[in-house]
Amino acid sequence: MTHSNTVGSAIYQKIKDDIIYGKLQPSTKLKLDKLSNSYSVSMSTLRECLNRLSSEGFVSAEEQRGFFVTSISLNDFEEITSLRILLECHALKLSLKNGDTEWEGNLVGAYHKLHTKETEMQNGDVSTKKSLIRYDWGFHQSLILACNSANLISLHSLLYYKFLRYQMLLTSSRGSDAVNEHKKIFDSALERDFPKAEKELKNHVKMGLNFISKGYKFN
Amino acid sequence: MTHSNTVGSAIYQKIKDDIIYGKLQPSTKLKLDKLSNSYSVSMSTLRECLNRLSSEGFVSAEEQRGFFVTSISLNDFEEITSLRILLECHALKLSLKNGDTEWEGNLVGAYHKLHTKETEMQNGDVSTKKSLIRYDWGFHQSLILACNSANLISLHSLLYYKFLRYQMLLTSSRGSDAVNEHKKIFDSALERDFPKAEKELKNHVKMGLNFISKGYKFN
DNA sequence: CAGTGTATTAAAATATAATATATTTTAAGC
DNA sequence: GCTTAAAATATATTATATTTTAATACACTG
Incomplete structure (x- = not known):
């Protein structure tokens, strides 16, 4: 029996949930090293996750400026x-x-x-x-x-x-x-x-x- | 004027194009080290890109088994x-x-x-x-x-x-x-x-x- | 012998960490 | 307010360890 969720997909779900349920509020800057610490994952894994979320529109990526929780209006x-x-x-x-x-x-x-x-x-x-x-x-x-x-x-x-x-x-x-x-x-x-x-x-x-x-x- | 495309977004566009225009054919296994070589990017940058493309549906990610060009039917x-x-x-x-x-x-x-x-x-x-x-x-x-x-x-x-x-x-x-x-x-x-x-x-x-x-x- | 299952090995994906560089942001000084 | 210097941060690469999958060889069984 292989219930081997990868770290990547676990953290993806967690962050997505935190955005949807408002724990990570709209327009929040998602600082990489801070998040890497609080979610206990490496930077590369975190970046993979944020890239996925930005494709879906929950996160907004601004080139060279980093990631933000997508704003609301x-x-x-x-x-x-x-x-x-x-x-x-x-x-x-x-x-x-x-x-x-x-x-x-x-x-x-x-x-x-x-x-x-x-x-x-x-x-x-x-x-x-x-x-x-x-x-x-x-x-x-x-x-x-x-x-x-x-x-x-x-x-x-x-x-x-x-x-x-x-x-x-x-x-x-x-x-x-x-x-x-x-x-x-x-x-x-x-x-x-x-x-x-x-x-x-x-x-x-x-x-x-x-x-x-x-x-x-x-x- | 800042046309400073990041490596990440450049490789994203390139691979996306290669999928759309058929250079990377449907169902192809996207081996990380091979692609990393042929596109001349590091593995982490490549993985970020493939994660984006898999969110959009051009690439299919199978946990622990890697990435594939999304199949056609x-x-x-x-x-x-x-x-x-x-x-x-x-x-x-x-x-x-x-x-x-x-x-x-x-x-x-x-x-x-x-x-x-x-x-x-x-x-x-x-x-x-x-x-x-x-x-x-x-x-x-x-x-x-x-x-x-x-x-x-x-x-x-x-x-x-x-x-x-x-x-x-x-x-x-x-x-x-x-x-x-x-x-x-x-x-x-x-x-x-x-x-x-x-x-x-x-x-x-x-x-x-x-x-x-x-x-x-x-x- | 064909087919099936099981170790063993090789290959590849996943994940982290350390490092270097480039850009942005902040702060300081004029 | 503007320019410049310093700090913070994002981007990107490389190296390494771990885990999982895929492939191979080998025995077992019908």
Whole structure:
């Protein structure tokens, strides 16, 4: 049994997470020797990791000036949202057309997990916010998993996580509104009603944008 | 004036080009010390570059097994094409809505360059195929440049070049068909007729797919 | 004998550290 | 505010150690 994660991929995940969850804040200068120390990796491994993240857009590389956590702006957030909607709806359309029993069953499972966690949260159990996010991701990916395009799934994942970084700017979340939206998306997906599912999905993501852009003061 | 390209970004461009233009063929194992020699860069710089390219999808990294030029398949080509159409049409719609005189003028310029080169090529001057490609890129990007989304432009660029790699599998090109299609796209774009422009653009890209998938034998 | 599994060895990827150089940033002085 | 000197930092190479994979030889088994 070889669970030999390389140092490189471990540190990549760690830093990516720290950016998404705000431990490394937007526009922060990522000083190489400082990070090399705090993450306990060598400079070369760290640079490999930062280069990967800069290709994805979580880190911005400025030649001869080093690396920075990619800055945020309302404008960028709107772009990310718009692209997420474009890709997620397109993939949803394909998924509703192609999805077989296997896909449908996995979707039902993913929704059940999400809904269960959401109920826990509404009862005041805040300890599991990070797992709620995992289940939210699981649900949204399950929706499109039958789209039959690895490239599309991969691009969607990128945009979901860029969106998530903005979401994490606020500690509060939307509560019961999001729960209802999820249910509507789920129901219309099972009915293979694409127009309705698309409408509800668009609305859901846009409401997320609205909530955050009202609650967070971009400068 | 600072044109001080770093070794890293220079080698990145070189290797990316070599992949797109087929000098480094699909599925080739990218042995580190061999590449380090042939491109005359150190291993660390090379690894940084390969990590960037693997994030973008031109290179595939397999943990502990090294790097490979990303493999090709008809299925992948169809996915890429479909995504390119989705993004390029979406961006075109925004661009036709927002484009001002500045944008329109640049588009006219880009089309003129492309058309001039196309005419040269039809007269038998094959020496400038690579510059024709640059002008084709220039035209297609100009079309969408007023879409007002840096994220969209960047994603579109990625997909254009992934598409281009497939295009480069054949030495021959489509000749006068493509020339006519470009004209139709250009004309309808200037008239701000989105439905027509979209139709012509979709057709243009799909014809590219057809031409290549008929001429190249995927295994 | 063919095929299969298992050591052994060779090759290659991964990771760190040490070093040199070039560029940017900071600080000091005019 | 401008120029220059010093410090900090990024970039790049090289050398080395470790780990993993790939290749080879060798025995075992049906």
